[in-house]
Amino acid sequence: MAADIPEGKEALVKEARWSTLFGEAVLAEKPDELVVERSHLAEVAKRLRDDPDLGYDYCTNVTSVDYPDYFEVVYHLLSISKGKGLLTLKTRTPKDDPVVPSLTPIWPAANFQEREVWDMMGVRFEGHPNLRRILLWEGFAGHPLRKDWREPYYEEDHKPFGSRWPDGVYTPAETRTPWGRNVQYPPGWDPDEWEPPDLELPTVSAAELSDVTALKTDRILVNVGPQHPSTHGVFRMKVTLEGETVVALEPVMGYLHRCHEKIGERNLYIQNIPFTDRLDYITAMANNLGYVTTVEKLLGIQPPPRAEFLRVIMAEFTRVMNHLLAIGFLFNDLGLYFTAALYGIRERELILDLFEMASGSRMMCNYMRFGGVAHDLPEEGVQLARDLAFDRLPRVVEEFERYLNEIEIFTARTVGVGVLPPEQAIALGASGPVLRGSGVKYDIRKFQPYSIYEEFEFDIPTGTRGDVYDRYMVRIQEIWQSLRILKQALDRLPGGEIQAGKKAWQVKVPAGEVYGRVENPKGELGFFIVSDGSPNPYRYHIRSPSFVNLTALEPMAVGQKIADLVVILGSIDITLGEVDR
Amino acid sequence: MDEQTLQVPPSLRRNIFLTSVDWIYNTARVYSLWPLTFGLACCAIEMMAAGAARFDQARFGMEVARPSPRQADLMVVAGTVTKKMVPLVVRLYNQMPEPKYVLAMGACACSGGPFKEGYNVVSGIDEFLPVDVYVPGCPPRPEALLEGFMAIHAKMRRESVRTVRWYSKEPAQDCPIPFLGPDLVDPRQVPAIKAAAQAARRSNPERDEA
Numbered sequence: 001m002a003a004d005i006p007e008g009k010e011a012l013v014k015e016a017r018w019s020t021l022f023g024e025a026v027l028a029e030k031p032d033e034l035v036v037e038r039s040h041l042a043e044v045a046k047r048l049r050d051d052p053d054l055g056y057d058y059c060t061n062v063t064s065v066d067y068p069d070y071f072e073v074v075y076h077l078l079s080i081s082k083g084k085g086l087l088t089l090k091t092r093t094p095k096d097d098p099v100v101p102s103l104t105p106i107w108p109a110a111n112f113q114e115r116e117v118w119d120m121m122g123v124r125f126e127g128h129p130n131l132r133r134i135l136l137w138e139g140f141a142g143h144p145l146r147k148d149w150r151e152p153y154y155e156e157d158h159k160p161f162g163s164r165w166p167d168g169v170y171t172p173a174e175t176r177t178p179w180g181r182n183v184q185y186p187p188g189w190d191p192d193e194w195e196p197p198d199l200e201l202p203t204v205s206a207a208e209l210s211d212v213t214a215l216k217t218d219r220i221l222v223n224v225g226p227q228h229p230s231t232h233g234v235f236r237m238k239v240t241l242e243g244e245t246v247v248a249l250e251p252v253m254g255y256l257h258r259c260h261e262k263i264g265e266r267n268l269y270i271q272n273i274p275f276t277d278r279l280d281y282i283t284a285m286a287n288n289l290g291y292v293t294t295v296e297k298l299l300g301i302q303p304p305p306r307a308e309f310l311r312v313i314m315a316e317f318t319r320v321m322n323h324l325l326a327i328g329f330l331f332n333d334l335g336l337y338f339t340a341a342l343y344g345i346r347e348r349e350l351i352l353d354l355f356e357m358a359s360g361s362r363m364m365c366n367y368m369r370f371g372g373v374a375h376d377l378p379e380e381g382v383q384l385a386r387d388l389a390f391d392r393l394p395r396v397v398e399e400f401e402r403y404l405n406e407i408e409i410f411t412a413r414t415v416g417v418g419v420l421p422p423e424q425a426i427a428l429g430a431s432g433p434v435l436r437g438s439g440v441k442y443d444i445r446k447f448q449p450y451s452i453y454e455e456f457e458f459d460i461p462t463g464t465r466g467d468v469y470d471r472y473m474v475r476i477q478e479i480w481q482s483l484r485i486l487k488q489a490l491d492r493l494p495g496g497e498i499q500a501g502k503k504a505w506q507v508k509v510p511a512g513e514v515y516g517r518v519e520n521p522k523g524e525l526g527f528f529i530v531s532d533g534s535p536n537p538y539r540y541h542i543r544s545p546s547f548v549n550l551t552a553l554e555p556m557a558v559g560q561k562i563a564d565l566v567v568i569l570g571s572i573d574i575t576l577g578e579v580d581r
Numbered sequence: 582m583d584e585q586t587l588q589v590p591p592s593l594r595r596n597i598f599l600t601s602v603d604w605i606y607n608t609a610r611v612y613s614l615w616p617l618t619f620g621l622a623c624c625a626i627e628m629m630a631a632g633a634a635r636f637d638q639a640r641f642g643m644e645v646a647r648p649s650p651r652q653a654d655l656m657v658v659a660g661t662v663t664k665k666m667v668p669l670v671v672r673l674y675n676q677m678p679e680p681k682y683v684l685a686m687g688a689c690a691c692s693g694g695p696f697k698e699g700y701n702v703v704s705g706i707d708e709f710l711p712v713d714v715y716v717p718g719c720p721p722r723p724e725a726l727l728e729g730f731m732a733i734h735a736k737m738r739r740e741s742v743r744t745v746r747w748y749s750k751e752p753a754q755d756c757p758i759p760f761l762g763p764d765l766v767d768p769r770q771v772p773a774i775k776a777a778a779q780a781a782r783r784s785n786p787e788r789d790e791a
């Protein structure tokens with residue numbers, strides 16, 4: 001599989017012949033964009049995937065936009081096997097009948113993302129295997145990302161709010177709602193007449209039992225989380241077990257759904273930067289980079305060289321830190337309670353010292369700006385970065401490798417566990433170390449370079465078996481590659497300006513839409529932004545790697561033992577802030 | 582030591598100390614305060630950093646983080662409390678045995694923080710739990726969290742065995758557990774919500790049929 005992937009940059013999609021291919025199904029087209037009639041969506045999608053000339057095998061992002069006259073469902077596709085770049089597939093559905101055919105049977109990666117669109121925007125997907133709410137709960141009133149839906153603390157459509165300080169007096173939000181809380185109920189709602197919707201997992205029938213003559217065991221349903229030390233936050237799994245073997249698994253999420261997208265649409269563009277810090281709170285700097293490069297695509301500005309180098313340095317230190325923590329917590333899950341994690345956190349503190357020197361904050365750096373960075377890195381910061389990249393971190397990673405790579409208990413518990421074959425990894429939309437661990441040589445930094453990654457030499461480490469051990473090894477190797485990039489960047493760090501143009505609170509973003517993606521430590525972080533030319537984004541969607549990678553959890557876990565389930569989850573490396581957003 | 586009233590053999594003179602019951606009781610509790618391994622969001626990472634080598638909360642006897650609420654004394658509400666999560670947070674608190682303390686870590690747990698306006702966010706855990714110490718910050722630095730622990734310790738030292746609630750004869754009160762309807766419902770507000778629904782129905786009887 002790995003050998004089939006073309007090396008080098010992805011070709012831009014140039015085929016402006018969609019209407020000759022698909023006839024009247026096409027409503028509008030651009031070279032890299034295709035709007036189809038919703039009744040033809042499934043057949044167009046099937047052909048896009050199966051036609052050997054097209055070969056769009058990877059569905060990276062699914063989202064929707066609420067326009068005044070219709071809902072638009074947006075799919076972002078790629079061809080990993082053909083090395084083709086982004087293709088935007090869109091369909092429209094009227095507001096009084098928001099139904100489109102589900103593309104989950106074609107790209108299983110769309111499974112959770114279509115559920116999210118249903119939850120947030122209320123577009124039904126016909127033929128979806130399990131179309132239920134995913135981030136909120138069954139029974140919640142309304143679909144929050146519709147433009148006409150208002151939250152209890154609603155003030156105005158856009159910030160800055162004029163109503164914040166009427167007559168110089170601040171009125172707390174609580175005093176403006178009837179219940180003094182952040183809640184609202186449908187008019188006339190009566191708690192006595194309300195019945196909770198049925199939330200039970202569909203049980204597995206006896207006919208599906210594999211071997212009835214074997215040792216007789218009953219199936220049991222085990223609930224893991226949301227308060228469970230191995231779930232890396234508030235994640236929950238409903239696991240059906242036969243003996244100790246997992247036969248079905250349903251992830252339940254949304255316990256940290258912090259309404260990033262609704263808040264993001266009220267915010268100014270610049271106000272979203274600190275919110276991106278809190279998406280994946282371990283990799284704040286890398287999230288900043290993803291957001292600012294996406295908005296810069298719309299703005300059409302280029303940061304000065306020193307700012308670009310500083311961005312890359314910060315993003316790569318973030319990758320090192322994230323992988324050290326991920327490895328530490330993987331060993332936590334294996335039962336090596338906190339020893340490896342403490343070593344990871346020790347190095348994290350040193351990297352955080354560098355971030356604090358650069359940005360003034362340890363964890364939530366809020367460092368990057370459109371067209372530059374917020375502060376220059378002082379000379380002692382550069383020295384600390386050099387010490388870390390050239391001296392300290394190589395020794396530490398070498399130590400990690402020496403102690404951990406070949407522990408027999410570790411290899412016995414991870415080799416051959418949680419195998420994800422490469423074809424399945426692509427179909428399920430896995431990205432980052434999960435995809436590369438399966439042997440798919442795909443890294444956005446190489447295939448669709450952003451910032452200045454083209455200038456650096458580095459390799460893409462891949463695994464061969466696609467098991468937990470390979471994902472661990474890919475992370476270790478990626479640390480080495482990050483250190484390689486860091487050494488080059490620090491050696492060539494130029495002086496000069498750190499901001500293109502003047503620093504501005506408000507940026508004028510031209511109307512248009514953009515999907516920008518970066519290779520975050522956990523996988524592909526994408527931002528889909530629709531601008532209508534106003535100071536606030538019209539639509540702000542985050543494609544988070546942790547969320548989409550979780551689609552692969554059930555296929556990896558079924559057939560494994562319950563004790564290995566925890567390890568498999570640890571090897572995906574999720575952060576709940578990003579899963580639930 | 583008053584040797585007139587208490588006869589202490591000379592060999593034990595240097596080994597016996599007299600103090601109040603409260604002091605010994607509180608000192609023992611202060612240096613074995615076990616937190617619940619319970620992270621909600623970003624602040625949980627800083628809480629882990631506070632437990633790791635550089636900040637090392639083991640210096641205060643607090644490194645024994647228990648994943649089970651039944652073995653924990655201190656709940657650090659570290660991060661944003663969402664409506665979907667708050668019934669579980671309150672249930673965890675009710676499962677903790679007395680004496681128990683709550684520390685709200687970070688702006689979100691104190692007040693809703695940067696996510697306050699979000700439709701799925703609770704504006705501070707103190708709407709549902711009795712919070713002992715608030716540590717603001719987004720996220721608070723580990724030093725700030727340690728300062729919060731010190732504040733809890735100071736609070737514990739002021740308590741007296743004679744007046745603490747867990748030795749009183751009244752039955753312990755559980756916190757009411759909110760539930761999820763069309764939005765988060767606090768059981769204490771149910772009568773008011775019901776009254777409002779009935780008033781709405783009386784003023785506009787056709788709406789229900791429409």
